[in-house]
Amino acid sequence: MKIVLDRPRCEGHGLCEDVAPQLMHLDEEGELVLDIETVDNDVEPAKAAVRVCPVAALRLA
Amino acid sequence: MSMTLKRIVVVGNGIAGLTAADSLRAAGFDGDLTIVGDEPHAPYSRPALSKAALLDADDMTSHQLPPSTHEAQEVRGVSASGLDADRKVVHLDDGSGLPYDAVVIATGSRARLLGTGPKTEGNAGRCDGELTLRNLEDALTLRRRLTNRPSVVVIGGGALGMEIASGCLSAGCEVTLVAHDRPLTRQLGPYLSGAFLAAARRHGLKLAPSHAVELRSTGGRTADGRPLVVLADGSTIEAELVVSAVGDAPNVEWLASSGLLTNGRLEVDARGRVRPGIIAAGDVAAFPTKHGIQRVPLWTSAIEQSKAAALALVRGDEAPELDFQPYFWTEQFGLSLKASGFLPLAGAPEFLEGDPAGGPALMRWSHDDGSGTAVAINKRIPIPKLRRLSDTAPLVASPTA
Numbered sequence: 001m002k003i004v005l006d007r008p009r010c011e012g013h014g015l016c017e018d019v020a021p022q023l024m025h026l027d028e029e030g031e032l033v034l035d036i037e038t039v040d041n042d043v044e045p046a047k048a049a050v051r052v053c054p055v056a057a058l059r060l061a
Numbered sequence: 062m063s064m065t066l067k068r069i070v071v072v073g074n075g076i077a078g079l080t081a082a083d084s085l086r087a088a089g090f091d092g093d094l095t096i097v098g099d100e101p102h103a104p105y106s107r108p109a110l111s112k113a114a115l116l117d118a119d120d121m122t123s124h125q126l127p128p129s130t131h132e133a134q135e136v137r138g139v140s141a142s143g144l145d146a147d148r149k150v151v152h153l154d155d156g157s158g159l160p161y162d163a164v165v166i167a168t169g170s171r172a173r174l175l176g177t178g179p180k181t182e183g184n185a186g187r188c189d190g191e192l193t194l195r196n197l198e199d200a201l202t203l204r205r206r207l208t209n210r211p212s213v214v215v216i217g218g219g220a221l222g223m224e225i226a227s228g229c230l231s232a233g234c235e236v237t238l239v240a241h242d243r244p245l246t247r248q249l250g251p252y253l254s255g256a257f258l259a260a261a262r263r264h265g266l267k268l269a270p271s272h273a274v275e276l277r278s279t280g281g282r283t284a285d286g287r288p289l290v291v292l293a294d295g296s297t298i299e300a301e302l303v304v305s306a307v308g309d310a311p312n313v314e315w316l317a318s319s320g321l322l323t324n325g326r327l328e329v330d331a332r333g334r335v336r337p338g339i340i341a342a343g344d345v346a347a348f349p350t351k352h353g354i355q356r357v358p359l360w361t362s363a364i365e366q367s368k369a370a371a372l373a374l375v376r377g378d379e380a381p382e383l384d385f386q387p388y389f390w391t392e393q394f395g396l397s398l399k400a401s402g403f404l405p406l407a408g409a410p411e412f413l414e415g416d417p418a419g420g421p422a423l424m425r426w427s428h429d430d431g432s433g434t435a436v437a438i439n440k441r442i443p444i445p446k447l448r449r450l451s452d453t454a455p456l457v458a459s460p461t462a
Contacts, residue, residue, distance in 0.1 A: 009123070012441035013390065013399070015361065021445065030441020044087050050127050051083060054108045054360050059127040 009057040020045035067092040072141045073167030074098025077343025077363040081165045082131040084371035094133035101138040110200040115228030144319040166341035170309035192304045207232040211301030218244030220391045222306035227393035239269040250405035260394035311345045331382035333370025342366035361388040402434030402451035
């Protein structure tokens with residue numbers, strides 16, 4: 001399963017990092033960086049990150 | 062997991078119901094899951110409705126959430142009309158009933174209305190011409206009405222009212238805001254209220270001098286049929302469009318004879334439980350916070366409550382209590398604010414970055430109990446970092462009662 005980021009939609013809330021810090025983080029500029037894009041073991045945190053985003057900038061494909 | 066937990070019914074298909082369903086699956090519940098809700102749509106992002114969804118002329122996707130993975134049976138466009146806790150059945154307004162072993166109450170809240178006017182079909186309790194912004198239909202209606210650039214009166218000086226006012230100004234409308242108090246003061250405190258008011262005035266927002274407002278339902282129109290907003294002193298403001306944002310009311314009426322309400326409120330414990338086998342989460346539920354048992358009708362609040370409650374439904378007392386960490390954001394008048402910690406804020410902040418003159422800033426307020434609230438304005442910052450800043454103990458730590 002792959003995490004897909006719709007970068008233009010991302011507003012940098014960072015709630016995704018809050019629930020899945022092992023998968024993603026906001027860099028110094030506040031841009032979201034996907035540290036791990038293909039998730040096979042961390043599916044639940046990935047789902048949680050997708051769910052918590054208030055602008056739906058993340059999805060699983 | 063309890064062996065008897067085979068059928069769970071989730072009442073409410075907003076973000077709380079959706080998160081509860083996801084969390085029940087994540088916690089290992091693999092039985093029958095049914096989600097019933099009165100909204101005809103898939104769950105969407107409510108915060109987006111008063112932000113990007115009002116502003117983006119062509120893009121009407123900012124509120125859409127990714128498809129769900131909980132594989133629940135979803136019943137949309139149907140309301141729950143009652144709950145029989147003894148027989149363990151949720152009654153629906155189409156006359157049917159859903160038996161359950163456990164139930165999740167996530168029916169959310171609705172916009173409070175100023176109106177006491179005639180209750181006509183589709184206009185229950187609304188004053189003539191009163192719009193609100195709570196659900197997707199409201200947002201679509203407001204967008205449609207704004208295309209003609211009407212003059213707008215927004216009633217309500219909270220975050221929602223100010224976001225609506227900002228959106229209407231961006232759409233090219235003349236906007237007057239009517240509020241009991243100085244806008245955002247009750248929500249954010251005087252310092253941030255001042256910053257937002259200054260930005261609002263720069264963007265052309267007019268503030269009506271009012272202490273109370275009445276929206277007349279009959280006889281409250283100008284000769285050419287515009288609604289009239291009547292202020293406490295008898296003066297009137299006419300507008301082509303009146304939008305009210307005067308708070309929300311929890312959807313608990315369907316539980317009136319369920320025996321679950323306490324003084325009209327749906328109160329839950331620190332694990333979201335109303336009683337064994339019944340949990341509640343989201344805008345409908347009043348839960349224990351360090352400022353007492355209260356509803357906190359915000360996006361992250363709904364998500365955190367739902368996760369904690371769902372886990373407690375499956376695991377019982379082994380599940381951790383809700384450790385509620387308030388997170389709030391708003392976008393209006395060119396300012397984007399993120400706040401971690403309790404609001405409103407008294408006094409002036411310590412500036413960690415930036416300065417009071419404006420521009421991107423990172424601020425912190427210290428509270429008497431040793432906790433703090435960290436606020437970022439026009440600055441992208443990871444929420445974990447903002448949370449750490451709010452948690453950081455002050456240099457002089459002296460616990461006070």
